[in-house]
Amino acid sequence: MQTKFLFLLLLPVLGLSQNAARIHKKAIVVDTHNDILTASIEKKVSMDDNLKGKTHSDLQRWKEGGLDVQLFSVWCDGDKPEPYQFANREMDILDAIIQKNPTKIALTRNTYEMKQAVKAGKLAAMFGVEGGHMIENSLEKLDQLFARGTRYMTLTWNNSTSWATSAWDETSKKDSLAKTHKGLTDFGKQVVKRMNELGMVVDLSHVGEQTFWDAIATTTKPVIASHSNAWSLCPVPRNLKDDQILAIGKNGGVISLNFFSGFVDSNYRKKDARFQLAHKAEIDSLKATGMQTEYAVTMVTEKYAEEAMDARPTLEQLLEHLDYIVKLIGTEHVGLGSDFDGISSAPRGLDDVTCYPTITRALLQRGYTPKQVTNILGGNILRVLKANEKGTELSKN
Numbered sequence: 512m513q514t515k516f517l518f519l520l521l522l523p524v525l526g527l528s529q530n531a532a533r534i535h536k537k538a539i540v541v542d543t544h545n546d547i548l549t550a551s552i553e554k555k556v557s558m559d560d561n562l563k564g565k566t567h568s569d570l571q572r573w574k575e576g577g578l579d580v581q582l583f584s585v586w587c588d589g590d591k592p593e594p595y596q597f598a599n600r601e602m603d604i605l606d607a608i609i610q611k612n613p614t615k616i617a618l619t620r621n622t623y624e625m626k627q628a629v630k631a632g633k634l635a636a637m638f639g640v641e642g643g644h645m646i647e648n649s650l651e652k653l654d655q656l657f658a659r660g661t662r663y664m665t666l667t668w669n670n671s672t673s674w675a676t677s678a679w680d681e682t683s684k685k686d687s688l689a690k691t692h693k694g695l696t697d698f699g700k701q702v703v704k705r706m707n708e709l710g711m712v713v714d715l716s717h718v719g720e721q722t723f724w725d726a727i728a729t730t731t732k733p734v735i736a737s738h739s740n741a742w743s744l745c746p747v748p749r750n751l752k753d754d755q756i757l758a759i760g761k762n763g764g765v766i767s768l769n770f771f772s773g774f775v776d777s778n779y780r781k782k783d784a785r786f787q788l789a790h791k792a793e794i795d796s797l798k799a800t801g802m803q804t805e806y807a808v809t810m811v812t813e814k815y816a817e818e819a820m821d822a823r824p825t826l827e828q829l830l831e832h833l834d835y836i837v838k839l840i841g842t843e844h845v846g847l848g849s850d851f852d853g854i855s856s857a858p859r860g861l862d863d864v865t866c867y868p869t870i871t872r873a874l875l876q877r878g879y880t881p882k883q884v885t886n887i888l889g890g891n892i893l894r895v896l897k898a899n900e901k902g903t904e905l906s907k908n
């Protein structure tokens with residue numbers, strides 16, 4: 512009797528799980544931001560190996576998580592002497608992986624090829640360049656990166672360029688910037704126009720507010736924020752304020768949720784600062800080996816995972832950002848941009864790229880319809896990619 516009662520109680524939960532699994536399998540699941548290429552260099556690993564415990568991502572775990580499309584971030588910080596060359600080195604890494612694993616992953620140039628790859632059971636890959644500094648002030652280099660498969664570019668990372676100011680600089684170097692420039696210069700506007708012509712999506716994560724508004728006024732196509740959250744819920748400079756969220760909705764674009772604990776929960780920063788102080792010597796010794804700060808912190812956070820667990824927000828807190836954005840602009844304008852392998856901490860339960868089905872289940876539990884969930888998982892971003900292809904060589908399929 513008791514067992515039967517328990518079964519009846521669990522029935523709706525079991526039904527939801529099955530339904531969620533079906534919806535997840537059928538949907539084209541897209542993540543717009545993953546830093547495994549940089550992690551591959553920093554941690555000296557290869558994503559076609561089993562990297563469980565070492566990274567958030569590898570080919571096998573993407574499969575387990577039911578991910579269909581990955582936009583691979585091509586990134587270095589603003590201090591690298593030859594960022595364009597470094598961008599090409601990162602792209603070489605993915606090209607080599609694809610050559611070695613042609614049945615598992617394919618580089619795709621447009622949404623048509625993307626769907627073909629997904630149908631064939633492969634992970635469809637595209638590049639997203641993170642940081643306008645990587646084009647080294649050259650439209651030719653922008654064209655070259657496009658030719659190699661870059662389908663979005665974040666106009667800035669935390670560092671500004673001579674043609675676009677970042678969220679970090681616009682908020683922390685206010686006075687000195689006012690003397691030089693703020694927002695997009697004429698060349699910055701040319702970059703946006705060239706991206707529109709090519710069919711490369713303008714990504715507004717990381718950019719300063721002035722750059723944001725200048726880019727929105729310049730672009731003729733829908734934009735994305737490939738990995739950003741709502742400033743009202745977590746006021747860090749690179750999250751989006753309400754008027755920015757509204758503008759992306761009006762532009763027809765998409766905001767992809769960033770899983771980094773520090774962009775989800777404003778309490779995280781203090782807790783993390785305490786953690787980093789306690790392990791400063793270890794972080795510094797990794798940095799002394801030439802490792803970039805972000806990855807030194809990540810390595811140490813992973814080493815002391817139990818201790819770092821306390822600071823992690825819940826999945827529900829992440830999805831509150833989604834609900835918030837949806838309330839402002841609707842379910843057609845949100846997606847997922849985990850930032851996996853570029854972040855030192857994610858909400859509890861989102862330990863690596865096998866977690867996407869957990870999100871699908873949680874969205875259904877929150878009352879989103881199967882159609883809305885399918886759009887959030889990938890339909891929305893496919894729409895933006897397609898709109899950017901319109902009128903370019905990319906649409907001739």
Ligand SMILES: [Zn+2]
Pocket residue numbers: 641717738
């Ligand atoms: Zn980023």
